[in-house]
Amino acid sequence: MGAKLFCWPQGSPGISMMLRALLLTSLLSWANGQEGQAMLPEEKTKIRDQIVEMFDHAYGSYMKYAYPADELMPLSCRGRVRGLEPNRGDIDDSLGKFSLTLIDTLDTLVVLNKLDEFEDAVRRTLRDVRLDNDVVVSVFETNIRVLGGLLGAHVMADMLRQRGERMQWYGDELLHMAKELGHRLLPAFNTTSGLPYPRVNLRYGVLNPLSRTGTESDTCTACAGTMILEFAALSRLSGEAVFEENARKALDVLWEKRQRGSDLVGTVINIHNGDWVRRDSGVGAGIDSYYEYLMKAYVLLGDNVYLERFNTHYSAIMKYISQPPLLLNVHMHNPTVSVRSWMDSLLAFFPGLQVLRGDLKPAIETHEMLYQVTKQHKFLPEAFTTEFRVHWGQHPLRPEFAESTYYLYKATGDPYYLRVGQSIVEKLNAHARVPCGFAAVQDVRTGAHEDRMDSFFLAEMFKYLYLLFSEKNQLHFDIDDYIFTTEAHLLPVSLSTSQPPCRGNNTEACHCRGGGPVYLLLPQHPDPVSQQPLLRQDHQGQLQVPDWGGPGLPRFACQVCVGIELPLHDHGMEPVEFLKSMGISLTPLNEAGDTGTQGVRREAHKGVYRVKLVAEVTQTTEEEEVEPLVVQLISPPFLGRTVLTAGPAKFGMDLTKQEHGVKGSIVKTSPYTACGPIENAEELSGHIALALRGDCMFAAKAHRLQEAGAIGVIFIDHREGSNSADTPLFQMVGDGASRADITIPLVFLFSQEGALLTSALEDHSNVDVLMLPKERQLGKTTDKTDKPLGKMNIKFRLAEEGELGEGEARGTTLQFFLEKGEVVLEEEEYKQQADSCLTPGDDHMPCSYGQTAASPPSHSPNDPNTDP
Numbered sequence: 001m002g003a004k005l006f007c008w009p010q011g012s013p014g015i016s017m018m019l020r021a022l023l024l025t026s027l028l029s030w031a032n033g034q035e036g037q038a039m040l041p042e043e044k045t046k047i048r049d050q051i052v053e054m055f056d057h058a059y060g061s062y063m064k065y066a067y068p069a070d071e072l073m074p075l076s077c078r079g080r081v082r083g084l085e086p087n088r089g090d091i092d093d094s095l096g097k098f099s100l101t102l103i104d105t106l107d108t109l110v111v112l113n114k115l116d117e118f119e120d121a122v123r124r125t126l127r128d129v130r131l132d133n134d135v136v137v138s139v140f141e142t143n144i145r146v147l148g149g150l151l152g153a154h155v156m157a158d159m160l161r162q163r164g165e166r167m168q169w170y171g172d173e174l175l176h177m178a179k180e181l182g183h184r185l186l187p188a189f190n191t192t193s194g195l196p197y198p199r200v201n202l203r204y205g206v207l208n209p210l211s212r213t214g215t216e217s218d219t220c221t222a223c224a225g226t227m228i229l230e231f232a233a234l235s236r237l238s239g240e241a242v243f244e245e246n247a248r249k250a251l252d253v254l255w256e257k258r259q260r261g262s263d264l265v266g267t268v269i270n271i272h273n274g275d276w277v278r279r280d281s282g283v284g285a286g287i288d289s290y291y292e293y294l295m296k297a298y299v300l301l302g303d304n305v306y307l308e309r310f311n312t313h314y315s316a317i318m319k320y321i322s323q324p325p326l327l328l329n330v331h332m333h334n335p336t337v338s339v340r341s342w343m344d345s346l347l348a349f350f351p352g353l354q355v356l357r358g359d360l361k362p363a364i365e366t367h368e369m370l371y372q373v374t375k376q377h378k379f380l381p382e383a384f385t386t387e388f389r390v391h392w393g394q395h396p397l398r399p400e401f402a403e404s405t406y407y408l409y410k411a412t413g414d415p416y417y418l419r420v421g422q423s424i425v426e427k428l429n430a431h432a433r434v435p436c437g438f439a440a441v442q443d444v445r446t447g448a449h450e451d452r453m454d455s456f457f458l459a460e461m462f463k464y465l466y467l468l469f470s471e472k473n474q475l476h477f478d479i480d481d482y483i484f485t486t487e488a489h490l491l492p493v494s495l496s497t498s499q500p501p502c503r504g505n506n507t508e509a510c511h512c513r514g515g516g517p518v519y520l521l522l523p524q525h526p527d528p529v530s531q532q533p534l535l536r537q538d539h540q541g542q543l544q545v546p547d548w549g550g551p552g553l554p555r556f557a558c559q560v561c562v563g564i565e566l567p568l569h570d571h572g573m574e575p576v577e578f579l580k581s582m583g584i585s586l587t588p589l590n591e592a593g594d595t596g597t598q599g600v601r602r603e604a605h606k607g608v609y610r611v612k613l614v615a616e617v618t619q620t621t622e623e624e625e626v627e628p629l630v631v632q633l634i635s636p637p638f639l640g641r642t643v644l645t646a647g648p649a650k651f652g653m654d655l656t657k658q659e660h661g662v663k664g665s666i667v668k669t670s671p672y673t674a675c676g677p678i679e680n681a682e683e684l685s686g687h688i689a690l691a692l693r694g695d696c697m698f699a700a701k702a703h704r705l706q707e708a709g710a711i712g713v714i715f716i717d718h719r720e721g722s723n724s725a726d727t728p729l730f731q732m733v734g735d736g737a738s739r740a741d742i743t744i745p746l747v748f749l750f751s752q753e754g755a756l757l758t759s760a761l762e763d764h765s766n767v768d769v770l771m772l773p774k775e776r777q778l779g780k781t782t783d784k785t786d787k788p789l790g791k792m793n794i795k796f797r798l799a800e801e802g803e804l805g806e807g808e809a810r811g812t813t814l815q816f817f818l819e820k821g822e823v824v825l826e827e828e829e830y831k832q833q834a835d836s837c838l839t840p841g842d843d844h845m846p847c848s849y850g851q852t853a854a855s856p857p858s859h860s861p862n863d864p865n866t867d868p
Contacts, residue, residue, distance in 0.1 A: 039418045047422055048469040052112055054429065054438075055462040058453065059109075059117075061437035062101050068128050070100035074437035075451040082135060093138035094145060094455075096202060099129050104145045104455035106153035107490050108463050113476050115166060122157060126173050131181050134203045136213045139188045139196050140223040144289075144487040145455055147185070147230045150178040151237070152489030159477060179238045182231065186246065194249040195224045195271040218268050218277050224250045225290030226486055228297045228306075233491050236498050251297075254290065255309055256676060263316035264332040265290070280339045282321055282329035284347035289486040291317070292353055299356075300483050302496030314357065324362050325369035326386055342391040345380040348400035349486075352407035360411060367404050371420055374401065377444040378427050393443035396452065397432060399460035399488070406464040421468045428461075460488040626729045628774040629655055629747050631714060633760060634663070635768035640778040644757060645724040646714070646747035646771070649732035651739035652702060653712075655747075661772025662745045664688040664711050666761055674701040678708040685709030688769060690758065693748075694718040698732045702742050712745045712771055716754030723752035745771050 058072075066072035069079025082095040094100065102121060109118035154174035161167040187205035188196040198219040201211035208214075231247035234240070257274050258265050259281075267286035268278040283291060294310035297303065320335035321327055327347050328338045348370050354363035373388050374380055380401055383391035402424050409417035431447060432438045438457060439449040467479065482490040626647060633642040648655065655661060667687040670679040675696040678684065689710040691701050698715060705713050715732065732748055749757065761767050770778065 037419075038415045039422075044418065044469045047425060048466060050425060050429075051462060051465045051469065054425070054433075055108075055112060055458070055466075057433070058437045058458055058462070059105060062105075062453070062458070065436055067102060067124075068099045070095040070097065071455060072101065072437050072453045073451045074434050074439045074453045075449060077436035080452075090138075093136070093199060094141035096131075096135050096137040096142060096146070097133045098131055098146060099125070100145060101453075101455040101458060103129065103149040103153070104459040104487065106149055107156045108459055108488075110156040110160075110476060111463050111479075111490075112466055115160070115476070118153075118156070119166060122153060122167075122170070122174065125153070125177075129177070131177065131184060132203050134201065134210075136199050136201050136211070138223075139185055139198060139200050140220075140226060142181070142200075143185060143227055143230050144485060144489075145459070147178055147181050147234065148485045148487050148489040149459070150174050150181065151230060151233050151491065152485070154178065154237070155482075155490060155492055175237055178234055179240065182234050182238075182240075182243050186242065189246040189250070191271045193271055193274045194246070194253050195219060195269065195274070196227070196246075196250060197271060198223055217270055217272060219271050220268055220286040221254060221265050222287055222289045224269065224271070225254050226293050228293050229300055229483075229485050229491060232297070232301055233495060236495050251294070251306075251309075256671075258313075259332045262320060262332055262335045263312050264320065264330070264335060265313075266332050276332070279332045280329045281332040281335070282347065283317060283327050283350045284329070284344040288346050288349060292349065292486055295353060295356055296483055296485075300491055300493060300495055310357075314359075318359075318362070322362060322366075325365040327366060328386075342383050342385045344383045344392075345395070345398055346400060348380060348398070349403055352400075352404035355404075355407040355411045360408075363404070363408060364412075367401075367408055370401055370404075374423070374427070378431055378447075379441055379444050381444045390445055393441075393445050394450070395441040395444050396450070396454055397428075397438060397440050397457045397461060399456060399464060402461055402464045402468075403484075403488070406468045409468055418468065421465060425465060456487060463488045626731055627656060628729055630772060630774045630777050631747060631749065631753075631757065632770040632772070632777050633757075633767060634770050634778065635665075635764070635766060637764075638760070638767075640770075642756070642760070643777055644749055644753040645729070645774065646749050646753070647724075647729040647731060649698065649702075649746040649748070651699065651733070651746070652742045653745040655745050655771060656773050658745075658772065659776075661770050661776065662688075662712050663768065663770050666690055666714065666757070666767050666769055667710075668758070668761065669705065674704050678704055681708035686711060688712040688714060688771070690714050690716060690754075690761070692716055692718050698746070699739050699742065702739075702744070702746055706742055706744050710744060713747075714754075714757070714769075714771070715746065715748045716758070717749065717751045720751055722750040724750050747771055 061074065061077075062072040065077045066079030069081045071080040072078075073080050073085075080095065082092055082097060103125060106118065106121055106125070109115070109121060151174075154172065157167050157170045157174060158172070161170050184202050184205075185196075185200055187207070188198075188200040190206060191197065196219065197206050197214060198216050199213045200206055201208070201213055204211040206214040227247035228244070228251055231243035235242070235244035253274060254265060254269070257269065257276070262281075264281040265287060266276040266279040266281055269276055278286075281287065291310065291313055294306050294313065298307035298310065316335075320330050327343060327350060329340050331337050331339055351363035351367040351370075354360070354366075370380060373384055376388055377384075377390060379395040380398065381390045381392060382394045382396075385391055402421065405417050405420050405424070408414070409421070428438060432441060432449075434449065437453050440452045440454070442448040442450040467475075472479065481492060481494070483493055485491060629646040629648050631644045631646050632640055633644075634640050653662070665687045667680070667684050667689060669684065669689045669691045672690075672692045673695040674689070674691040684705065686709060689705045689708075689712070691705065691713055693715050701715070702713055727750060730748075732746060757767075757769075
């Protein structure tokens, strides 16, 4: 479930082998013992009923002894009110005087089919709960428990209302409360980096003199990276994009700050400058739900960026952190070094996440290791060594082990996991149950209790246990239509087919009609989302924009929003250029000075455009065709023989007006995408920069690199396998604003041509290139155009001089004569001439890719190295 900070030399290699032997022994015992036996439906029903009774005892005790306090003190049989009980430090930051346990439990009531209790609890929430309290709370805990609880409850209430059976009085009040709370959390994001402050005052925000917070400089990775599910759901349900934008920006920062060599992140980061404060890396406390939310954000929102990032991190985890069945902590900059010899209980969620990814073998191994720990100590201690000894003995009734048990049973159907779940139920009843609820275990070695029952016990533990022993037809709704947040709140996966509101860094284009002009929203910089296609594809290859006028979806400036369809091609163009190539002319909205319908002035955002003219989609005229450029390698050993076809830009220096082109040495940009502060500006100064396409607009990259002193930029396509032979050239465009400030030359190489250039730079310490129009490249002796003239059939024969008759020499005739004494080029000479086009050694770099200077004609019409 969430993040908690712990501060860990690796055991001997024999430990891992010993554990594997232990797991093998336990696996062999499954088939012979009760744990390997199937569970009859009657037994499952009995255990499920037992779980419901346990829930009634816990929830009933809270409502009887504690409500409206945030939590129940089960040993004292009273509520825990912040300020009236001894301060417990950071633990109390989850308490905000907003009836935490009630809100955290709302959607659990629906899962357990307690619909009367749910309706009553919703009414109590609307009547009693205030969110404007003068109290400092954890942004992370308030987001996952309270905001997530309100959203999950709204989703359930809306589902029941639409069925027409219950909640007909409900008018989205919980969603309105969620929106209010979201706005009260937003001040936490007011930092230079975009990473949120760890705490916020619900009434006064962060920087207000009355807020009593805002002095913090650090936050944990999970604290900053566990916002996207709740905030994106809030944006898409409420129509306010600001929540998703801020959560995504925080994730972008964490991604950019990962250690590039290992692809790992640290545990604590400075929220102002993005420097790592603690560099230990694992999958437990302090990092856990950051990884979880990357995977689940892909499931919930349908954005491949999140999946790509998760897969990158997951490969690193399995390479450095996973030592099955153990999950150890390592140093992010030196991941072969373990930094502690114990594990914390929060990593118990990870087998469940591995199930979501489809990686069952390590999930089963780690889960079994955790099960053996529970067998030895009754519960998972907060921290335990690689030899299963207790490091920290507390057990606050955490649900992560039950969560992974549920996922593994769902994936495998193995009744073994039902027996594991049964053991969890029995141990809770035997060792945690008290007259006024369930009490946390202060030390698993002694069994002593602690006077706390955290809200996540009701929100998560009973939900996962009940679902473990339930069939799908026994639930009030299809559980597969939802994704669990880290607090086990339910959000509908249908959100992946809806779009974020039309504002900010949006990958989707919104087309609106009805009472006003048409607007398109296109990506602005800097945002990795610009790597994604402009529009989604359907199965027929059409570009689709969802109907924004549907029930529950946000409406913005226009009155009626409809979808559009455009033919889809693998055009390789930037979004604006693709639309322009189709005859759609765009003007930046902030230049249009327009007011929206009903007299409301629209906000000016870069990347928002007004459609001025929609013309027929036709072939571009000859005058509009892209004039190709080249990057010619002129330093030894290339000497102009390697020529790469390049595309131009519509801004920056016009190379067609430069008689001799632009010459310089190439230097790779750091960061390679040039979407953040340039780290090697001194090295770039006076040189031509190499930068990778993606993550932000071409204009933004060019501006940064020009400021760093680069005399030109070569952009390289990030789409693997693209090349100028198969993909039409296009002109790079700006971001909609005037780009007269960019004066250096800019060219674009597809990835295969770019790979030749970067390979040359790796093999040779200095590579000089010439950027110029294709027709002026060095070594080209003719001034003829490269444009094809069409097909022509030519017949010829050799004849002695004077052999042709008078009539045969008339008309359009080509004559070829072989003078006496001329010798046809021998095959060996031809081979030697071809070999001279290769670089010395074993590199065998082709003479060119896209155009050859001074080379013999190709014998193959399909030669990929020859331009038509």
